[in-house]
Amino acid sequence: MAAPVREALHFPQLSISQIDPYIPKPGVRHPNKPYGRPHVTLTFATSLDSQLSLVPGAQTALSGPESKAMTHYLRSKHDAILIGVGTAEADNPSLNCRFEGVGGYGGEGLQGQPRPVVIDPRGRWRFTAECKVLKLARGGKGKAPWIFTMAPIDDERRELLESVGGQVIVAGPQPSTRRLSWGYILDELERRDIESAMIEGGGAVINDLLSPRNIRFVDTVIVTIAPTWLGQGGVQVCPKERVENGAKVPVARLKDVRWVPLGDDVVLCGLAPRD
Ligand SMILES: NC(=O)C1=CN([C@@H]2O[C@H](COP(=O)(O)OP(=O)(O)OC[C@H]3O[C@@H](n4cnc5c(N)ncnc54)[C@H](O)[C@@H]3O)[C@@H](O)[C@H]2O)C=CC1
Numbered sequence: 001m002a003a004p005v006r007e008a009l010h011f012p013q014l015s016i017s018q019i020d021p022y023i024p025k026p027g028v029r030h031p032n033k034p035y036g037r038p039h040v041t042l043t044f045a046t047s048l049d050s051q052l053s054l055v056p057g058a059q060t061a062l063s064g065p066e067s068k069a070m071t072h073y074l075r076s077k078h079d080a081i082l083i084g085v086g087t088a089e090a091d092n093p094s095l096n097c098r099f100e101g102v103g104g105y106g107g108e109g110l111q112g113q114p115r116p117v118v119i120d121p122r123g124r125w126r127f128t129a130e131c132k133v134l135k136l137a138r139g140g141k142g143k144a145p146w147i148f149t150m151a152p153i154d155d156e157r158r159e160l161l162e163s164v165g166g167q168v169i170v171a172g173p174q175p176s177t178r179r180l181s182w183g184y185i186l187d188e189l190e191r192r193d194i195e196s197a198m199i200e201g202g203g204a205v206i207n208d209l210l211s212p213r214n215i216r217f218v219d220t221v222i223v224t225i226a227p228t229w230l231g232q233g234g235v236q237v238c239p240k241e242r243v244e245n246g247a248k249v250p251v252a253r254l255k256d257v258r259w260v261p262l263g264d265d266v267v268l269c270g271l272a273p274r275d
């Protein structure tokens with residue numbers, strides 16, 4: 001038997017069996033998909049006061065070791081991992097999978113590594129060769145990112161990205177000049193053979209996807225809830241309200257819900273509703 005890789009994360013089989021019903025199956029299309037768009041798992045870690053971080057522009061460790069291992073198990077089961085540029089700037093994230101047995105962590109090549117995708121409509125991500133995600137790609141421990149943008153990216157950064165296998169995807173005319181539509185993003189991912197995407201954040205991305213007009217793009221929600229309050233002034237998950245016939249109604253309620261305790265945290269799994 002191969003020796004365990006020192007930095008690799010392990011998620012026990014018992015926990016895997018509880019999470020697996022919410023995970024996309026390779027080659028099996030979600031029944032709600034009108035046609036071939038990727039399966040979307042919205043997943044993040046939150047405090048008891050529904051916050052992702054203590055202050056905007058900073059990273060806050062919320063997940064304990066067990067739920068962090070669960071996140072990496074999820075990463076191993078999705079073709080892509082998507083974040084907004086606010087998170088790319090704030091966190092300098094790795095966006096790879098450190099789950100035992102995937103490529104770079106005991107496995108072959110880049111097998112089981114998700115494709116990082118950064119939504120950056122204005123081209124404001126100031127990545128350098130020293131960014132973790134680029135260094136990992138260069139070292140064969142993760143895939144290089146794809147950047148969705150509506151702005152030109154300078155040649156120097158484009159070449160740097162492409163040198164490690166990344167790509168700039170320049171969006172054509174969008175219905176609104178300030179935003180990239182989720183339909184467009186998901187269609188472009190589908191065209192590039194992405195069958196499943198986990199969307200990790202941050203606040204603007206999650207609130208946008210949970211908004212009444214966009215929740216239809218989400219299939220599954222997996223949220224780690226940490227036993228802590230961060231206090232006002234952080235990055236909050238609180239989507240736009242939904243109004244029907246002049247009265248406020250809940251934006252959405254998950255279906256087929258399961259609560260999975262993992263260490264000090266609890267992980268909420270559910271299916272997004274379909275009207
Ligand atoms: N606890 C957790 O699980 C996570 C926490 N975070 C935290 O969240 C914070 C970052 O959140 P935010 O500042 O809200 O940044 P964000 O990552 O949501 O990015 C926001 C930016 O993304 C772009 N964007 C988002 N939706 C778009 C759309 N539909 N079309 C076009 N562009 C779109 C816009 O440029 C927007 O300014 C950081 O503090 C980070 O640490 C981020 C991810 C997960």
Ligand SMILES: Nc1nc(O)c(N)c(N[C@@H]2O[C@H](COP(=O)(O)O)[C@@H](O)[C@H]2O)n1
Nearest residue numbers: 045060061062063071091093094095200
């Ligand atoms: N699951 C989870 N728990 C937390 O406590 C977090 N702060 C986050 N943040 C997300 O994970 C990304 C960092 O991932 P790497 O370990 O650097 O690969 C970060 O960008 C957020 O998307 N997630």
